[in-house]
Amino acid sequence: MARKYEGFMKGVxxxxxxxxxxxxxxxxxxxxxxxxxxxLEYGLxxxxxxxxWTPSNTPASFxxxxxxxxxxxxxxxxxxxxxxxxxxxxxxxxxFCPPKLYKWLKPxxxxxxxxxxxxxxxxxxxxxxxxxxxxxxxxxxNMLTAMILLGIxxxxxxxxxxxxxxxxxxxxxYNGGVALGSTxxxxxxxxxxxxxxxxxxxxxILGIGRAIGETMAVVLIAGNQPIMPRGLTxxxxxxxxNIVLEMAYAAGEHREALIATAxxxxxxxxxxxxxxxxxxxxxxx
Amino acid sequence: xxxxxxxxxTQKTRNTKQLSSKLIRLLVYLSAVVTFGSxxxxxxxxxVRGVPYITPSLFExxxxxxxxxxxxxxxxTLIVVGLSLLIATPIGxxxxxxxxxxxxRGNKIVKAISMATDTLAAVPSIVYGLFGxxxxxxxxxxxxxxxxxxxxxxxxxxPLIIRxxxxxxxxxxMPLRQASFALGAGKLRTIxxxxxxxxxxxxxxxxxxxxxxxxxxxxxxxxxLGTSTNLPTDLFSSGRTLALHMYVxxxxxxHVNEANATAxxxxxxxxxINALSxxxxxxxxxxxx
Numbered sequence: 162m163a164r165k166y167e168g169f170m171k172g173v174x175x176x177x178x179x180x181x182x183x184x185x186x187x188x189x190x191x192x193x194x195x196x197x198x199x200x201l202e203y204g205l206x207x208x209x210x211x212x213x214w215t216p217s218n219t220p221a222s223f224x225x226x227x228x229x230x231x232x233x234x235x236x237x238x239x240x241x242x243x244x245x246x247x248x249x250x251x252x253x254x255x256x257f258c259p260p261k262l263y264k265w266l267k268p269x270x271x272x273x274x275x276x277x278x279x280x281x282x283x284x285x286x287x288x289x290x291x292x293x294x295x296x297x298x299x300x301x302x303n304m305l306t307a308m309i310l311l312g313i314x315x316x317x318x319x320x321x322x323x324x325x326x327x328x329x330x331x332x333x334x335y336n337g338g339v340a341l342g343s344t345x346x347x348x349x350x351x352x353x354x355x356x357x358x359x360x361x362x363x364x365x366i367l368g369i370g371r372a373i374g375e376t377m378a379v380v381l382i383a384g385n386q387p388i389m390p391r392g393l394t395x396x397x398x399x400x401x402x403n404i405v406l407e408m409a410y411a412a413g414e415h416r417e418a419l420i421a422t423a424x425x426x427x428x429x430x431x432x433x434x435x436x437x438x439x440x441x442x443x444x445x446x
Numbered sequence: 447x448x449x450x451x452x453x454x455x456t457q458k459t460r461n462t463k464q465l466s467s468k469l470i471r472l473l474v475y476l477s478a479v480v481t482f483g484s485x486x487x488x489x490x491x492x493x494v495r496g497v498p499y500i501t502p503s504l505f506e507x508x509x510x511x512x513x514x515x516x517x518x519x520x521x522x523t524l525i526v527v528g529l530s531l532l533i534a535t536p537i538g539x540x541x542x543x544x545x546x547x548x549x550x551r552g553n554k555i556v557k558a559i560s561m562a563t564d565t566l567a568a569v570p571s572i573v574y575g576l577f578g579x580x581x582x583x584x585x586x587x588x589x590x591x592x593x594x595x596x597x598x599x600x601x602x603x604x605p606l607i608i609r610x611x612x613x614x615x616x617x618x619x620m621p622l623r624q625a626s627f628a629l630g631a632g633k634l635r636t637i638x639x640x641x642x643x644x645x646x647x648x649x650x651x652x653x654x655x656x657x658x659x660x661x662x663x664x665x666x667x668x669x670x671l672g673t674s675t676n677l678p679t680d681l682f683s684s685g686r687t688l689a690l691h692m693y694v695x696x697x698x699x700x701h702v703n704e705a706n707a708t709a710x711x712x713x714x715x716x717x718x719i720n721a722l723s724x725x726x727x728x729x730x731x732x733x734x735x
Contacts, residue, residue, distance in 0.1 A: 167634050171548060177540035178555075181562040181608065184601045188566075191580045192573065249477030257474055266482060268724045273485050275655075275716050277662030277689045280709050283696045284488050287495065287706075313484055320481070346467040346474075367568075374570025376665040377693055401572045401665075408576070408669055423576045427569070434568040438561075 196421035199414070208421065214387040216407065216415040223418040225400070225425065227389045231304075232373055232399040232429070234390050235383070238308025239315055239372040244365050246312070247319030251364075254320065255327040256349045274317035282378035285310040290382055297394040302384035304397040310378055315368035322367060326360020327353055359444040366437045373429055376401035400426040489713065496710035499703040509675040514704040516711060518677040519691035523715075525678065526592065526671065526687055527660045530599040535653055538604050542611025542649075547637055567605035571665040574602050578670035590672025590684040598670045599663065603656035610652020614645035651726040658719040661712070664689045688712050 200208050203223055211224015258266060289309055294301030330353050338348030354361070384396020385406060398406075404419050404426075411419050503513040541559065549556045578598030588594040618641050626636040642649075672684030673694055686694070692712060695705035 167632055170634050171544075174540045174544035174548060177537045178544040178549075178559050180537050181541065181559055181566060181604055184604070185562040185566055187581060188569065188573070188577045188601075191577055191585070195576075195580050246477045246480050249474050250481040253474045253478040257471070258478075266478075268720065269482060269485055271724065272717065272720050273481075275658045275662065275720050276488070277664070277692075277712055277716065279662075279664050279689050279693045279696065280492065280712055281488070283692065283705060283709055284491060286696065287702075288491060316481055316484075344463065344467040346470040347463070350470055370568055370570075374568075374572070376570065376572045381696060401570060404572055404576065405665060405668065408579075420576060420580070423573055427573050430568055430570060430573070431565070434565055437568075438564060 192420065192424050192427055196417065196424035199417035199421045200424070203418070203421075208418075209425070212389055214403070216411070216418065221414065223414075223421075225403070225418075225422055227387055228398050228400045228403045228422065229425065230390050231383075231397040232401070232426075235304060235307045235311060235379070235397060235399055236369055236372040238304065238393075239311035240365065240369060242308060242312030243315040243368060243372075244319060247316045247364075247368070248323050248361055250316070251320045251323035251327060251361075252349060252354070254324045256345075256353070270317050270320050274321070278314070278375060278378040279381075281310060281314055282381035285378065285382045293394075299394065300384060300396070302382050302396055303394050304383070304390060305393040307379050307383040307397065307399075308393075310382060311372045311375060314375060314378060315371050318368045318371050319364045322364030323357070323361045326357040326364065329360065330356040359440055363437055363440045363444070366433060366440065370430060370433045370437070373399075373433070374401060374426070376405050380405055400429075492706065492709045492713055495703075496706035496708075499707040500710060501707075504704065504707055514695070514701050516688065516691060516704075516708050518675060519686050519688045520711065521677055522592075522671075522685035523661060523687040523689075525685075526595055526599065526667070527657045529592070529596045530603065530660055531653060531657055533596065534600040534603050534607055534656065537600070538607025538652075538656075539611050539649060541604075541608045542615055543637060545608075545612055546615040547633070547641070563605045563608050566601065567609070569602075571602065571663060574598055574666040575669050578666065583670060588682065590670065590674070591682045592671065592678045592685060593681040595667045595671030595685075595687075598666050599660050602663070602666055603659055606656045606659065607649075607652050610655070611645070611649050614648025614652070615641060617648065618644045647726040647729045651723040654719055654723040654726065658716055658723070661687070661715055661719065662689055663687070664693045668693075688715070 208223060208225060209229070210226050211222060212226050213222040213224045214227060215222045254263065254266065254270070285306060289306050290301040292301070293299075293303060293306050297303070297305075334352050334356055335348055338352040339345065343351065379399055380402040383398065383402060385398045385402055386396040387398045387403065390397050400422055403422050407415070408419055504515055505517045506513045506515040507517060509515045509518050541563075545556055545559060575598065578594055582588045582594035582597050583590060622640055622644065623636055626640040627633075631639070667687055667690055671686065671690070673686045673690055674684035675686065675691075676683070678685040688708060689712060692705055692708040695701045695708060
């Protein structure tokens with residue numbers, strides 16, 4: 162009796178384990194089947210490098226270069242703002258924070274990761290956007306606003322992973338540094354941080370993935386004009402927001418073009434993820 | 447004379463050394479203040495803007511454009527989270543069992559499952575949303591409905607539950623299992639009566655985190671669950687979760703105060719969920735010792 166259950170449950174466990182693989186395959190198949198035929202028909206070059214997105218014109222143009230560049234620029238800005246603050250905060254958490262305070266700050270980082278994107282977006286809409294409007298003029302919904310918000314939003318990702326990388330460095334490294342007469346601060350910077358380098362880099366890569374995939378926060382504050390990015394103080398549209406803005410009413414070729422946009426986004430994420438796995442594996446060795 | 451210059455240079459290097467140390471300390475502290483300052487500020491900002499507008503009319507049974515009631519979306523959130531966890535938890539936990547207790551490490555299938563889980567964890571919500579729309583809504587013909595939204599959410603949180611189960615199971619010491627085997631218990635019995643109770647807090651904290659992820663989700667549910675303001679009557683009717691409700695309110699810009707009040711409810715929700723998860727994972731680390 163018990164024997165029979167053993168075999169049966171092992172089968173159940175195995176089937177459950179297969180679900181992830183099946184789900185991933187389904188996602189890849191359905192996304193690519195929905196988007197790739199359009200890309201080929203419209204012309205891959207025209208689609209990826211076209212500078213005009215005018216789905217309601219006749220004939221319509223579906224060039225997504227403005228959105229590709231928009232996503233890349235906004236992400237670079239988020240990294241420039243978020244990574245230094247995030248890495249330094251992780252150093253604070255691992256090496257400078259008194260245990261009593263740490264007990265409160267660690268859950269705070271987790272909370273920061275759990276606040277819904279729409280809440281971040283709405284916060285920025287009511288605070289950063291008006292400030293921008295006052296200082297740089299226009300509507301206040303621009304690339305810089307999106308960069309600042311995404312910079313804040315990637316902080317928990319960067320802090321969490323960098324902190325565990327710093328904590329994984331053997332304590333003897335630190336002791337050696339201090340024994341040579343170096344101060345606590347300089348030992349941390351010159352010994353611990355370089356030793357945790359690959360962990361910190363993977364935290365940055367994960368942050369990049371988070372920034373490029375973020376949708377609902379960006380759509381509220383970036384302006385969303387589907388034109389080539391002109392500068393920090395002008396509105397911008399990203400790949401993610403392009404999909405969410407127009408999917409509600411898109412039909413036919415337009416709809417396929419949006420699915421193709423998601424395929425491009427998916428490809429970006431797959432590339433970023435492979436780099437992440439590569440760095441992680443190298444670290445494990 | 448020579449001794450004097452040498453003390454002078456040591457003095458000088460010591461000064462620059464102290465200066466750079468101070469500078470590092472300053473930067474590290476400043477960053478921490480910026481990080482936690484912004485979190486505190488965001489939460490206070492939302493509370494100050496939203497709490498005054500939490501009125502009884504926000505909790506009326508039916509949504510109208512006058513009362514902008516959030517109660518239907520609050521209930522829909524609970525339904526969607528409950529159903530998603532009901533499906534995702536067994537699948538995720540069983541996957542963890544298979545990976546840790548049954549399969550050999552380095553096995554090809556294990557590698558494939560790990561890679562699939564890692565990749566799924568990196569997929570942006572909007573891609574999940576589009577996939578759900580193409581597959582559940584259109585291909586399987588479920589329309590914008592609770593079932594489409596729930597199944598999309600299941601795939602989305604699966605990696606989270608698998609990872610936390612794996613970690614929790616791996617933290618259970620081998621001697622426990624060996625003792626159970628030595629007493630004549632089978633593998634299945636060992637898992638359910640010896641390993642699972644010890645790993646439970648870790649698994650639960652992962653499941654709770656997953657519920658937090660669904661509560662905050664917007665992009666993946668917009669084109670699967672839909673945005674109907676009614677409370678869904680069955681699995682095949684549309685609805686909106688709290689986060690979706692808030693997105694619609696804030697993008698319309700007509701009900702800013704109500705959106706702020708909704709944000710408060712949402713943040714309180716997330717706070718409670720997170721506190722619960724932190725509490726449970728602390729219990730796990732205590733139990734481990």
